[in-house]
Structure formats: C-alpha cells, structure tokens
Amino acid sequence: MASTALAQLGGGYLGPAVLSSGAAGVGNRSGQQVDLRFYAGVDGVYDSSVQPVAINAQGQLVSITGLYGVEANIGLYGSHAWRTALLGVDYRGTFREYANDPSYSGIDQYLTLGYTWQQSRRIAWKAQLLGGILDDALGGIAFEPTVTSVTSVLSPASLLFDSRSYYLQGGLDVTLQQTARTSYTIGGQGFDVWRQSPDLVGVEGYGLHGSVEHRVSRTTSVGFIYQRQHFNFPKVFGQADIDTGEIFIGTNFGRLWSFTLRGGVFHSEVSGLQTVALNPVVAALLGQTAAVQAYYREDIYPSGNASLTRKFKTASLNFFYSQSVVPGNGIYLTSKGDSGGASYSYTGLHKANFGVSGGYYKLASIGNQIQPYSTFTGGAGYSYSLPYSLHLSARYDYRYQQIEDLVYKHSGYRVTVGLTFSPGKVPLSFW
DSSP states (O other), rough: HHHHHHHTTTTTOOOSSSSSSTTTTTTTTTBOOOBBBEEEEEEEEEEEEESSBBBOOSBBBEEEEEEEEEEEEEEEEEEOOOOEEEEEEEEEEEEEEEOOOGGGGGEEEEEEEEEEEEEEESEEEEEEEEEEEEHHHHHHHHHOSSSSSSSSSSOOOSSSSOOOOOEEEEEEEEEEEOOOEEEEEEEEEEEEEEEEEETTEEEEEEEEEEEEEEEEESSSSEEEEEEEEEEOOOOOSSSEEEEEEEEEEEEEEETTEEEEEEEEEEEEEEEEEEEOOOOHHHHHHHSSSEEEEEEEEEEEEOOOEEEEEEEESSSEEEEEEEEEEEEEESOOSSSSEEEEEEEEEESSSSEEEEEEEEEEEEOOOESSSOOOOEEEEEEEEEEEEOSTTTEEEEEEEEEEEEETTSSSSEEEEEEEEEEEEESSSSSOOOO
C-alpha cells in the first residue's frame, strides 16, 4: 500500500534521492517498506560484562560480569501512506530485570518517527523525531540501523559506559523541486542529551543545512550540501561551531545496486578547559603541579561518507563508511568520528528472518588531548514464525573497546532467547 501511494505523490517529487529525510527509510525491513507491525514478547538475557561508571577501593574501573535475567519488549515498525503523505515509525522498548543483581536492571527505549508531506508537485515537507532512553549500550548497538536517513546524536556504539542516557532530536526540511531534474532543500534540527551519571557530560545543540541536487540521468544525481552545527556542553565550559561543505553523487547500477558518496571538509572552532602541567618553579611556588586553563582550537578535517546497497527480493546487503564531527560520548567531547561496517538482512516469504552485522566506531577528540577510543562490534539475530502468531527469536552480540596506548581494554557479549507475539502474514523482522 505504501509503495502504491508513493507512486501517486507527484511522480517522484518527494525530494532528493541522495539526501533523504522525513519518512525515507524509517521502519523499513530488509531494505523494503512494510506495513505497520506491532509486537510484544519476553526474552531470557545474559550479559557477560557490564561497565558502570564506578571504581573500586583501588581506583580501578568496576566491571560487572555474568548478569542474567528476563527482558520484556514491545515494538512497532513500518509505514502508512496517504494520498500525499507517508508516515514511518520504528519503536522498540525493553524492560530488563537481572535475577542475580537487580541494581543493574534497566529500561531501553528507541524511537524514530518520520513524516513526509507532498504539499504540491514542487514542494515537499519532511520531518523526523528521534528520542529514547539508553541503559545498555551493547543492547542498543544490536538494534541500531546501519544505514539511516538521519544520524542519531546518540550512537550506542560510541559509548564507553553502560550508564543511563536520555536523548531527544528533531528536524524539519523543505524541498523545492525547481525542475524535473533540480531540487533545493533547506532545514534544521535541534538536539539534547542528558546523562544520569554526574561524571558524564551531556550536550545540547542545533544544526542548519542547505543543499542543491541535480539529476544528470535517470540513475545518477549530483549536488552540494552545506551544514552549520553548534555544540554546547552545559556541565563544563565548552562549545564548538562547525561548518561542513561536501559534494555528493548517487547512482544505481542496474535495478539492484545503489551507491552514494559524499566528500568534503569541515572547519571546527572548539573552546573548553584542559589541565596542564605547571613549570617546576611555579609549581614550587603555588604548591601544586597542575592547573586548569581555557583553550581554543581551530582545525580543518576531511569529511564524508559512502554506502553501497544491494537489494534482493526478500533481503538487503549494506556496506557503509562515514567520517564526520560528532558531539562525543560524555567523556570525549567534540570529536572526529570514524565508523564503518556491513549488514545483511533476510526476511523469508513464509517463516524466517535473519540479520547479521559488524563494524567499528572510532572517536578522536578535537579539543581534549586524550588518546583515541575505538569500539569493534559484531552480531547476528534470527526469528522464526510459529503457530498462533508467535515467533521464536535469538540474538548474539559482541563488543570490544579500547583506548589506544592505554591499558583500558574491555570486551563483552550479550545473548537473548525468547518468544514474541505479533500478528501478520510475513515473518517478524527486528533488523
């Protein structure tokens, strides 16, 4: 139904093919639009290692091992179309209770809501809302889309600690289709991240952007995008202003392969506080070896991203890479973020859904003089349709974390097995 309605919305005037937002991609499964689908279930869960924001009497980080318990989950995904509009939703809520240590029980909530309205053949409005609560970073990575139309300000893959974070992010774009080949888009977004631990730093900010895209053929588009971003860190003296300019190209290879590439630079102006060692004479005079001073840095870095997608009748294969400026993870503030990976999702016509993904995420601080932080992840999940609208599901995820040139290295895995209720004629798809 959604595909039929989209074909009626002005013959392809929903906006740029490369720089999509609104409902584009929200709630999709295996690379395809699906009808709205509700589910609710119960899983048994085992976490091999949880990293709270805590130290022991020896000043070492505490790592909680071998947690097991029960996790209830509810969710809604898919899209709904009207004659001139499309709504996409992807929501998952989990409520986790550990039997052997209830103090580390938690709640995870993830919501992506997209809406596209075709006001006329030349004007389209596109809005997105992202938000949630994140307690378990590894569990969040398992359900984080590898290819999305809008990047979330809070990426579970970037987090150092399993500590509760709240985030809210919203944006609105308007696209003017000047001709059948050329379109212009302007828009903006605002965001806020709160962290429960007083030792972690939240962030608030906004972004403004504008782009022009031109279709050079039925299968290829090119264009340019400019973006202005501002990050503010309320708990510390620190902020950043970033200007990014990129050119892009998007093309299809036949009916099954699609490729997008963006490349350019970003200019950052970062200010904050840092601890510096004092001159030995000054240290002897003041009776302290270090002091806090303000800093200001101005840098230029390369930026861009690339994605390659292969669509099958009941599956999709994705490869991606991205380099951009990000607001950090509560320890690292304004940083250069690098990420890459691949994912495969299969939804059979009768019984099964299977998903596998893997990748890495790296943060290099722009302001603070600290060593880069890296995360490597991999996971796989499977669901199988049973009678009476029940589905058997199982998933395994692994994460390895390290800070370069330091002793910090941490790894852990997560296993869930359970039953989910969801009426529908096709297999339930989580990924």
